[in-house]
Amino acid sequence: MKRIFLAIAFAAVSTAASAADVGAGRYQSVLGDCEGCHGKNLAGGVELMTPFGKLVAPNITQDKDTGIGNYTAEDFRRAMKEGIAPGGKRLYPAMPYPAYARMSDADIAALWAYFRTIKPVRHVVDVNQLRFPFNLRFMMRGWNMLFFRPAPYVPDASKSAAWNRGAYIATGPAHCGTCHTSKSFFGADTGLALSGALLQGWFAPDLTGDRDAGLGGWSARDVVEYLKTGRNGHSIASGPMAEVVEHSTANMKGADLQAVAVYLKDLPPSAGNGGGASGVEAQMKSGAGIYRMNCAACHSFNGRGDSVLFPPLAGNALVRQAGAQTLVRVVLAGSKAVATPAAPTGPGMPSFAWKLNDEQVANVLTYIRNNWGNRAPAVSADEVAKIRARHGS
Amino acid sequence: MSEQRALSRRRLLASVAALPILAATADGRSISGHLPWSPFAGEPPKPVSPLGWYFFTPGEIAAVEAIVNRLIPADSLSPGGKDCGCAVYIDRQLAGDFGQAQRLYNKGPFMPGLATQGYQGDLTPAGRYRLGLRALNDYTMATYKRGFAQLAPAQQDAVLAGMDGGKIALKLKPGFSTKEFFEMMLQNTMEGFFADPLYGGNRNMASWKMIGFPGARYDYRDHIDKHNVPYPRPPVSIYSAEG
Numbered sequence: 001m002k003r004i005f006l007a008i009a010f011a012a013v014s015t016a017a018s019a020a021d022v023g024a025g026r027y028q029s030v031l032g033d034c035e036g037c038h039g040k041n042l043a044g045g046v047e048l049m050t051p052f053g054k055l056v057a058p059n060i061t062q063d064k065d066t067g068i069g070n071y072t073a074e075d076f077r078r079a080m081k082e083g084i085a086p087g088g089k090r091l092y093p094a095m096p097y098p099a100y101a102r103m104s105d106a107d108i109a110a111l112w113a114y115f116r117t118i119k120p121v122r123h124v125v126d127v128n129q130l131r132f133p134f135n136l137r138f139m140m141r142g143w144n145m146l147f148f149r150p151a152p153y154v155p156d157a158s159k160s161a162a163w164n165r166g167a168y169i170a171t172g173p174a175h176c177g178t179c180h181t182s183k184s185f186f187g188a189d190t191g192l193a194l195s196g197a198l199l200q201g202w203f204a205p206d207l208t209g210d211r212d213a214g215l216g217g218w219s220a221r222d223v224v225e226y227l228k229t230g231r232n233g234h235s236i237a238s239g240p241m242a243e244v245v246e247h248s249t250a251n252m253k254g255a256d257l258q259a260v261a262v263y264l265k266d267l268p269p270s271a272g273n274g275g276g277a278s279g280v281e282a283q284m285k286s287g288a289g290i291y292r293m294n295c296a297a298c299h300s301f302n303g304r305g306d307s308v309l310f311p312p313l314a315g316n317a318l319v320r321q322a323g324a325q326t327l328v329r330v331v332l333a334g335s336k337a338v339a340t341p342a343a344p345t346g347p348g349m350p351s352f353a354w355k356l357n358d359e360q361v362a363n364v365l366t367y368i369r370n371n372w373g374n375r376a377p378a379v380s381a382d383e384v385a386k387i388r389a390r391h392g393s
Numbered sequence: 394m395s396e397q398r399a400l401s402r403r404r405l406l407a408s409v410a411a412l413p414i415l416a417a418t419a420d421g422r423s424i425s426g427h428l429p430w431s432p433f434a435g436e437p438p439k440p441v442s443p444l445g446w447y448f449f450t451p452g453e454i455a456a457v458e459a460i461v462n463r464l465i466p467a468d469s470l471s472p473g474g475k476d477c478g479c480a481v482y483i484d485r486q487l488a489g490d491f492g493q494a495q496r497l498y499n500k501g502p503f504m505p506g507l508a509t510q511g512y513q514g515d516l517t518p519a520g521r522y523r524l525g526l527r528a529l530n531d532y533t534m535a536t537y538k539r540g541f542a543q544l545a546p547a548q549q550d551a552v553l554a555g556m557d558g559g560k561i562a563l564k565l566k567p568g569f570s571t572k573e574f575f576e577m578m579l580q581n582t583m584e585g586f587f588a589d590p591l592y593g594g595n596r597n598m599a600s601w602k603m604i605g606f607p608g609a610r611y612d613y614r615d616h617i618d619k620h621n622v623p624y625p626r627p628p629v630s631i632y633s634a635e636g
Binding site: 297346348350 | 428430432433434435437610611612614615629632633634635636
């Protein structure tokens with residue numbers, strides 16, 4: 001009888017312990033936005049268009065044949081932090097192991113405890129659709145040797161606990177730099193971290209303290225509001241960031257968002273966006289007329305938009321990025337803002353591809369980027385034509 | 394007889410049984426969480442080509458251009474209906490969905506309706522124009538030995554006034570009166586005169602300039618406080634990118 005009691009007590013304790021792990025691990029998957037690439041049920045299938053060809057996110061459910069059900073905890077830790085799967089198979093850094101290498105072993109173990117509870121889904125994914133020679137996985141051995149500097153996160157004692165927590169999240173599990181840090185010819189991080197980069201036809205904006213293109217004009221509270229609700233008085237998340245907000249940041253704890261904001265607000269300013277356009281009077285004049293006809297009703301004549309529904313263009317850092325790819329894409333294809341529990345409207349912007357030709361899109365964007373105190377390089381019709389051809393209309 | 398009734402009852406029961414299934418599929422789409430959205434979406438109206446004719450025959454073109462020019466004569470206010478493209482507008486409408494009554498139920502039974510219910514017969518708008526213009530030509534040939542386009546303006550006005558006032562009865566079809574034909578042409582001419590230029594009429598936005606309508610603008614907040622000051626900007630079309 002006593003033995004049964006003990007057994008029950010032990011079972012209860014161990015279940016409680018693993019339940020805590022599972023909860024913590026589930027939160028790690030929120031921080032890491034696993035769903036963003038591996039899909040809602042983590043069975044894979046999301047396509048990533050890289051400069052080297054197509055990669056498809058693999059099945060990471062517990063299915064033994066098509067998922068990672070055969071992994072041990074150590075296998076998982078190695079894949080996450082070293083980019084090496086069982087059998088020595090090299091992962092591509094589209095799986096952000098260079099960022100995950102900074103995660104603590106405890107967080108990785110918690111994440112694995114959560115993954116063990118994921119329902120196995122049988123789903124074969126043809127992961128590696130890269131062009132030759134990038135499809136040869138052993139090449140990643142050389143890449144890792146050249147560019148991969150795995151280092152656990154080392155707290156900076158001169159900074160606050162919140163700053164360190166924010167730095168850990170942003171550079172570790174949340175892997176912000178995977179999109180927001182520019183990549184070299186070899187796909188390795190280059191230049192100033194988080195100073196903006198072009199990826200998959202979107203320009204992921206500058207997150208440094210630069211006043212033109214970065215978050216220099218945002219308060220820490222603005223950053224928290226944006227990450228929590230998908231919008232604030234400056235901007236609305238759309239494109240790939242809409243998915244990040246929906247799956248990841250909207251579900252982060254308030255204290256963690258605050259920590260991320262503290263860290264981002266402390267980033268030194270980048271070199272800026274290249275400065276304002278000059279000698280573009282004709283573009284500006286035409287752009288003003290196009291703006292009046294097509295944009296002003298929502299974004300208003302003074303560029304201030306309308307509260308949190310229509311984002312302002314005056315003083316909007318997204319408008320002043322060095323690269324205008326995101327803006328061109330939004331004007332051509334339209335855009336759908338994220339809907340979060342805190343801000344469920346998810347306003348949309350219509351497509352203007354049917355109405356504005358390449359030159360008109362270039363003119364109105366040059367106008368928006370250099371009006372109401374905005375300063376950013378001009379946009380050319382050639383640039384618009386390329387983006388229109390690439391994304392279709 | 395009884396066999397027939399049994400059959401229809403069986404069929405009725407079968408169709409009643411099928412109803413919930415059909416209703417369920419028809420009602421099956423529910424939207425929650427995300428509103429549907431796709432990039433590059435949009436079904437903009439297609440601007441018509443101003444060249445050539447898609448529906449009217451050469452004889453009909455002459456008659457319709459003469460008619461729209463009498464309904465909207467050139468004067469100090471605006472160019473005439475022909476120069477404004479009203480005939481082109483009607484031609485494109487009759488060649489398209491409107492001409493084929495695409496959005497109307499046009500199967501039998503055909504019963505006389507009330508005046509407020511509009512045309513109730515089996516002819517499409519395209520069919521009514523074809524019949525009406527032929528009957529009009531027959532009438533003017535019999536009365537004046539000329540087609541409508543060759544009549545003097547005063548004679549043209551007399552014919553149109555007669556059609557409108559019930560003094561002239563063209564040989565049409567039961568349920569389609571001469572006055573109805575006249576009113577249809579008047580209605581479509583006005584549409585051509587005032588509609589967005591992308592539909593072929595309202596050339597150079599002549600009618601909008603005439604009445605001071607600024608066109609397809611949708612935001613006047615920069616002007617709303619300027620009382621008794623005319624809006625300074627010229628009219629714009631749906632397809633105007635700049636304004």
